[in-house]
Amino acid sequence: MARINDNFLKLKAGYLFPEIARRVNAFCEANPSANVIKLGIGDVTEPLPPAIVHAMHSAVDEMANRDTFRGYGPEQGYAFLRDAISENDYKSRGAEIESDEIFVSDGSKCDSGNILDIFGTDNKVAITDPVYPVYVDTNVMSGRTGKAGDNGRFEGLVYLPVTEENNFVAALPDQRVDLIYLCYPNNPTGTVASRETLQMWVDYAKTNDSIIFFDAAYEAFITDDSIPHSIYEIEGARDVAIEFRSFSKNAGFTGTRCAFTVVPKSLHGKTATGESKPIHALWNRRHCTKFNGVSYPIQRSAAAAYSPEGKQQIAELIKFYMTNAQLLREGLEQAGITVYGGVNAPYVWLKTPQGASSWEFFDQLLEKSHLVGTPGSGFGASGEGYFRLSAFNSRANVEEAVKRVQLLVG
Secondary structure (H helix, E strand, C coil): CCCCCCCHHHHCCCCCCHHHHHHHHHHHHCCCEEEEEECCCCCCCCCHHHHHHHHHHHHHHHCCCCCCCCCCCCCCCCCHHHHHHHHHHHHHHHCCCHHHEEEEEHHHHHHHHHHHHHCCCCCCCCEEECCHHHHHHHHHHHHCCCCEEECCEEEEEEEECHHHHHCCCCCCCCCCCEEEEEEEECCCCCCCCCCHHHHHHHHHHHHHCCCEEEEEHHHHHHCCCCCCHHHHCCCCHHHHHEEEECCCCCHHHHHHCCEEEEEECEEEEEEECCCCHHHHHHHHHHHHHHHHCCHHHHHHHHHHCCCCHHHHHHHHHHHHHHHHHHHHHHHHHHHHCEEEEEECCCCEECCCCCCCHHHHHHHHHHHHEEECCCEEECCCCHHCEEEECCCCHHHHHHHHHHHHHHHHHC
């Protein structure tokens, strides 16, 4: 009989968001007339910007013509998109990231898990807590951890709590670690990292020969000009960091799939014998072996995000979602709820009222208010007593959701 990967069996509970979907589906089946508003999973709701739709249509038309048809493209991404990313997302901010250091993919969620393929299982990994579950689960699947304790934390991982007690700024590890996951603007807390905080992490990584996995999927939602959009705006980061970006939330690509990962050529790791090797070459080898590239129409659509029209339309889309976040934040505060986030990120992170647990508040919202959010404990032990609401929804639904929460806790 074929042997399975026993590490998967350590994941006793289902992945957070499918578990939420299971509970919501059960409720809806039992209450078919309930008007359930979902502010849980961070999925966008508004249509693709017109400039992107136009580019997609044009690219599809090209695929219908023998003279302009394209088959397999470069696994790393077409030059027109990589050049646009380099110029607009990095060089325009003073970060010298070259086009050939950018790898186009179908999602930063995928890349943040796939990146582990090129790193040994004996690396010590640090994660903030609460945290995006993919970071933890993919390390468990890869065999870098022991079993989970009663609080859900896995043996072998170094957890760095981020709560209101430390102003959601994780302390540096009290031991040496090899791989560090950072996500800013943060999912789930909606908080951001200052330039000083990021410099602290880069300096730590340099001192300890560590590598930072920096998830910047929500950078487009930053409203504070003093907050860096990329880790590469920090001096020395090219030598210690890999950055993940996505078109999903800013340009509405959750259903069309396009993202990219930046691996600078100056970034190195060590072999078992201590020999230094460039990470860029390893990731390129992995990428070309296991990935056939993002489709041509989708890459043309992503490139349109950098056109003058695309930039303007995306700015309007982001403003729409951030107004939703503002309405959620202010409405919850008026109800006496302690709220974080919602200023530089499309997520509102709230303390559960009256000492309710995260899942107790989830059930209260669903059963009494017909609202869906995300229990903070699903993001880690330090998320217990907190709850996440997403600003990705229609204006009418957000306004109605605020009214329902105020009635529930009022």
